[in-house]
Amino acid sequence: MEAKPATKPAASAASVAAAASKPTGGGNNRGGNSRYQPANRFNNRRRRKPKQSASQIAAQKQKMLVPLPKKIMIDETMTVSELAKALGREASEVLKKLFMLGVVATINQSLEKDAVELICNEYGVAVEDEVKVDTADLNLYFEDDTKPEDLTERAAVVTIMGHVDHGKTTLLDNLRNSKVTDGEAGGITQHIGAYQLELEGKKITFLDTPGHAAFTTMRARGASITDITILVVAADDGVMPQTIEAINHAKAADVPIIVAVNKIDKPDANPDNVMQSLTEYGLVPEAWGGDTIFVPISAKFGKNLDELLEMILLVAEVQELRANDQRTAIGSVIEARLDKSRGPIATLLVQDGTLNVTDSIVVGNTYGRVRTMVNDLGRRVKTAGPSTPVEITGLNTVPQAGDHFVVFADEKQARAVGEARESRAVVEHRRSINRVSLDNLFEQMKEGEMKNVNVIIKADVQGSAEALAASLRKIDVEGVRVDIIHTAVGAINESDVTLAAASNAIVIGFNVRPTPQALEASTIEKVDIRLHNIIYNAIDEIESAMTGMLDPVFEEKVIGKAIIRQTYAVSKIGTIAGTYVTEGKITRKSQIRVIRNGIVVFDGLLASLQRFKDDAKEVTMGFECGVTLENYNDMQEEDILEAYIMEEIKPKSKGKK
Numbered sequence: 001m002e003a004k005p006a007t008k009p010a011a012s013a014a015s016v017a018a019a020a021s022k023p024t025g026g027g028n029n030r031g032g033n034s035r036y037q038p039a040n041r042f043n044n045r046r047r048r049k050p051k052q053s054a055s056q057i058a059a060q061k062q063k064m065l066v067p068l069p070k071k072i073m074i075d076e077t078m079t080v081s082e083l084a085k086a087l088g089r090e091a092s093e094v095l096k097k098l099f100m101l102g103v104v105a106t107i108n109q110s111l112e113k114d115a116v117e118l119i120c121n122e123y124g125v126a127v128e129d130e131v132k133v134d135t136a137d138l139n140l141y142f143e144d145d146t147k148p149e150d151l152t153e154r155a156a157v158v159t160i161m162g163h164v165d166h167g168k169t170t171l172l173d174n175l176r177n178s179k180v181t182d183g184e185a186g187g188i189t190q191h192i193g194a195y196q197l198e199l200e201g202k203k204i205t206f207l208d209t210p211g212h213a214a215f216t217t218m219r220a221r222g223a224s225i226t227d228i229t230i231l232v233v234a235a236d237d238g239v240m241p242q243t244i245e246a247i248n249h250a251k252a253a254d255v256p257i258i259v260a261v262n263k264i265d266k267p268d269a270n271p272d273n274v275m276q277s278l279t280e281y282g283l284v285p286e287a288w289g290g291d292t293i294f295v296p297i298s299a300k301f302g303k304n305l306d307e308l309l310e311m312i313l314l315v316a317e318v319q320e321l322r323a324n325d326q327r328t329a330i331g332s333v334i335e336a337r338l339d340k341s342r343g344p345i346a347t348l349l350v351q352d353g354t355l356n357v358t359d360s361i362v363v364g365n366t367y368g369r370v371r372t373m374v375n376d377l378g379r380r381v382k383t384a385g386p387s388t389p390v391e392i393t394g395l396n397t398v399p400q401a402g403d404h405f406v407v408f409a410d411e412k413q414a415r416a417v418g419e420a421r422e423s424r425a426v427v428e429h430r431r432s433i434n435r436v437s438l439d440n441l442f443e444q445m446k447e448g449e450m451k452n453v454n455v456i457i458k459a460d461v462q463g464s465a466e467a468l469a470a471s472l473r474k475i476d477v478e479g480v481r482v483d484i485i486h487t488a489v490g491a492i493n494e495s496d497v498t499l500a501a502a503s504n505a506i507v508i509g510f511n512v513r514p515t516p517q518a519l520e521a522s523t524i525e526k527v528d529i530r531l532h533n534i535i536y537n538a539i540d541e542i543e544s545a546m547t548g549m550l551d552p553v554f555e556e557k558v559i560g561k562a563i564i565r566q567t568y569a570v571s572k573i574g575t576i577a578g579t580y581v582t583e584g585k586i587t588r589k590s591q592i593r594v595i596r597n598g599i600v601v602f603d604g605l606l607a608s609l610q611r612f613k614d615d616a617k618e619v620t621m622g623f624e625c626g627v628t629l630e631n632y633n634d635m636q637e638e639d640i641l642e643a644y645i646m647e648e649i650k651p652k653s654k655g656k657k
């Protein structure tokens, strides 16, 4: 049977394909068979044509289907293929354009923003920086975007501060007992770090960890939860160092102060003296033309406590404290601890929104689900609105006082944010970010980040502190001024470092030293402490730093410490101090500072260093030695000798410690 012409081409296509795979063929080479040529061409044409037209059509289709975008977003760099995708173009087309612009690239090569802009320019497409929202940054959730109509009144949050023994705890306890037992007959009260009182239908929340250390530690961690500070000053004792510290801590946080002049029941109470002294710190009673409220009280005998509460309500009213109880809760940690049987426990202060049992929550660098919630009366509650303190369980680990908390829509989201924060916390110490030091002051000023330089001054005597403060205030470099946020007499203590950390301040010590705790805290918090014994040098250093001319060549390095155990007066030689080296070593070449109660009483040269009557080159920790100083004989038992050397350092190194 003769094959029909129509079937021939098909048969021959298979043959040609076979032939094509073996171009040199065997004996049955049909390549020269003219009979098959037309069919061959026909078939080849048929195979080529659809292929070409398909890609052309696809390209055309793509052109038609994907119009160029008006703009594309870039996060620093993008690869050629990402760019092509964003533009809706073939990568080869983008590569070609790059080539024409003189850039030889591959498809996975990442392009800098400049190159992306060049290409996009060719297409008439704008390039914009992608604004990345860092969902793990809890501060974001504290940005206030509530409409005024959604806001309702909330209770004021009050902190009590003052000098030791002036009656802070007595006041907190008596306020609580007087009010709480009124309405909650026999109610179990428990310490959860804060409590609420009700007066005239309005609530007030008291943080019951008195003292400015707790207040400022929380502020250093980002929490500013206090609306009003009660400054307790004992009328029989008057204004004391910690009264002043408390004032400066409250001022630095911009929190209004109500003065409670306490212990007025005492026969030697002198409230007028307290008022008079406080005027020096800008706290002037209303009766004297100022705007500070003073309430004379007796915390112990409950006198005028209602009046004090009324004044708190008054100040709160002026502040117009509002919150939106309909949103998911945000707030801060007041206290946290680990309970052996219940796991991590945290007292939270809800600052906005309403917190519910079962809420998925991120607290500081941990997360979890609110399992139980207990209020300040020890009662189980299911919800907690704004300004309410509650103790919760259900967190994975223990957070820290001052940490922020945020409630998320679901557990998955909370876990993602919590885990991201956890791992981030391991690599970066959040409080060291952007901390000011004299070494970076100029850069921060240049970048416009600094409007004023906050300084804390500690000095051996009030006179030097004031003189230094006055001179520093006069410095004005390119509109940036020095702001003295606290001055006091005595060693630089932990509280100074905490205040510096919370207020981004530099600490200047004049003839004083930091306590070991303060030194340790300053290293952790990256607070710059500068120590001087010549006022001019302190001023010059700050001024140089502000003009970018700070170029320290030498830095002092403390190499050892010793304590004087005994002193001997020896004629012709003077005082020999029998000392015991407690840290590092003392070398014959070191300079010596004599420190008495945190104050530098001598700074100069070593005259002799001896071990068992022999001159020694150096004496190390754990050994005793005899020391004499040049031109100084007033060494006393218990004095600390600090040995230091001056070391050459590279410019822009860490500050003096």
Ligand SMILES: Nc1nc2c(ncn2[C@@H]2O[C@H](COP(=O)(O)OP(=O)(O)OP(=O)(O)O)[C@@H](O)[C@H]2O)c(=O)[nH]1
Pocket: 162, 163, 164, 165, 166, 167, 168, 169, 170, 171, 210, 262, 263, 264, 265, 266, 297, 298, 299, 300, 301
């Ligand atoms: N007479 C009298 N004594 C008071 C009054 N308030 C407190 N005290 C007494 O003063 C002493 C110290 O009171 P606290 O409440 O412990 O003082 P504080 O400020 O909390 O002290 P620290 O916690 O050490 O800082 C106690 O013995 C109180 O009883 C008062 O109004 N009148």
